[in-house]
Amino acid sequence: MRVARCRWTVLSLLALCAVAFAQEGAEKAAPEKPWRGGWGGMRDPEKVIACARELQFNALIVNGPVDRMNDFIALAKKEGIDVYYWFSPIARGKELEPWRQHMRPEDEQRLLEIRADKDPKKSGYQSGGEPLPGHHDVLRARLLCFHRPEVIEHCKRKIAETMKACPGLAGVALDYFGYQNYRGCHCPVSEKRFEAYRKANPDLPRDKAFEQFSLTTLVDTINEMSDHVRSIRPDAKVAIHVYPTFLPEPLYGNRLNLDYCCQTVAWFFEPYWPDEKVRRYTRIVVNEAKKHYPRQQGIPFVGVYVGRKIADKPPERLARELRLIREAGDTQSLSVCTFGDLVKHEAIRAVFKDALDATDTTAH
Numbered sequence: 069m070r071v072a073r074c075r076w077t078v079l080s081l082l083a084l085c086a087v088a089f090a091q092e093g094a095e096k097a098a099p100e101k102p103w104r105g106g107w108g109g110m111r112d113p114e115k116v117i118a119c120a121r122e123l124q125f126n127a128l129i130v131n132g133p134v135d136r137m138n139d140f141i142a143l144a145k146k147e148g149i150d151v152y153y154w155f156s157p158i159a160r161g162k163e164l165e166p167w168r169q170h171m172r173p174e175d176e177q178r179l180l181e182i183r184a185d186k187d188p189k190k191s192g193y194q195s196g197g198e199p200l201p202g203h204h205d206v207l208r209a210r211l212l213c214f215h216r217p218e219v220i221e222h223c224k225r226k227i228a229e230t231m232k233a234c235p236g237l238a239g240v241a242l243d244y245f246g247y248q249n250y251r252g253c254h255c256p257v258s259e260k261r262f263e264a265y266r267k268a269n270p271d272l273p274r275d276k277a278f279e280q281f282s283l284t285t286l287v288d289t290i291n292e293m294s295d296h297v298r299s300i301r302p303d304a305k306v307a308i309h310v311y312p313t314f315l316p317e318p319l320y321g322n323r324l325n326l327d328y329c330c331q332t333v334a335w336f337f338e339p340y341w342p343d344e345k346v347r348r349y350t351r352i353v354v355n356e357a358k359k360h361y362p363r364q365q366g367i368p369f370v371g372v373y374v375g376r377k378i379a380d381k382p383p384e385r386l387a388r389e390l391r392l393i394r395e396a397g398d399t400q401s402l403s404v405c406t407f408g409d410l411v412k413h414e415a416i417r418a419v420f421k422d423a424l425d426a427t428d429t430t431a432h
């Protein structure tokens with residue numbers, strides 16, 4: 069009896085120690101390093117890199133000839149800034165045409181109307197973002213159908229070639245992985261694979277099955293690309309901008325097995341998103357990022373076009389969005405497109421600097 073009680077005491081002490089140790093461990097766990105990524109061009113590299121440094125962006129996402137990328141990487145490295153290869157599976161050129169996604173006739177008709185729209189703001193067209201209520205949008209860019217093995221091989225080859233030619237890259241940033249009609253592809257290859265999916269899931273209604281098939285294959289493709297990048301170089305990082313929108317589930321990003329998942333919390337165009345939506349999306353993007361994969365950091369993405377016919381976000385509006393994001397998300401990470409507009413416009417840079425100062429004040 070005495071021995072038993074003694075054993076219990078020892079066990080209890082051990083358990084208490086374990087709890088104390090775990091708490092101490094939790095307290096000491098280093099916070100994740102903020103990731104601030106700018107999607108943009110390489111024109112005036114010195115200016116772009118100086119702007120990134122000034123605004124504490126530590127990642128720049130670019131695309132271009134490998135020689136120019138290597139020069140850009142060398143300059144950025146001196147300032148401690150990582151460079152990512154911006155890769156998009158867009159169906160450009162005649163030779164890729166047979167592999168592009170197919171849309172229904174009504175979507176093709178809509179595409180013609182959007183292209184022909186002469187209104188400077190294209191009548192509320194959101195260009196790959198969530199369409200306005202009651203609007204029927206499709207993406208103007210033709211996308212490759214990733215249900216085809218040839219397309220998967222093509223994407224993998226492009227990524228591997230670029231990583232080999234630019235060994236200083238920190239990683240790859242994916243963009244335009246999605247559907248031109250924001251829902252799914254109707255090419256013969258996709259239709260055939262969908263029928264097989266239906267047979268394997270006979271209890272699902274057709275619409276629901278199409279949504280799930282489209283989402284699962286999209287997520288699997290992105291995760292395959294992410295694995296591919298790590299198979300080439302295990303320390304390479306993978307980022308993504310979740311774009312174009314996938315209408316059945318716009319915030320699907322936490323299903324992706326990658327490092328930096330940029331999901332839109334404030335879009336480029338008017339009408340700008342309501343405060344409540346910016347806050348709600350920020351909370352989901354940041355707080356639910358690790359639901360499936362612990363490697364993932366959820367990065368709020370903000371669209372910024374300044375002085376363009378289709379959009380011209382005023383500094384005050386951007387300041388408001390950055391404040392809402394700061395208040396809603398427990399993160400100093402951020403992603404912005406187009407970074408070149410920050411380089412060009414002093415008033416916009418000032419907004420980011422003020423936001424940084426505010427974050428510093430909150431942090432201390």
Ligand SMILES: [Zn+2]
Nearest residue numbers: 213253255258
């Ligand atoms: Zn297809």
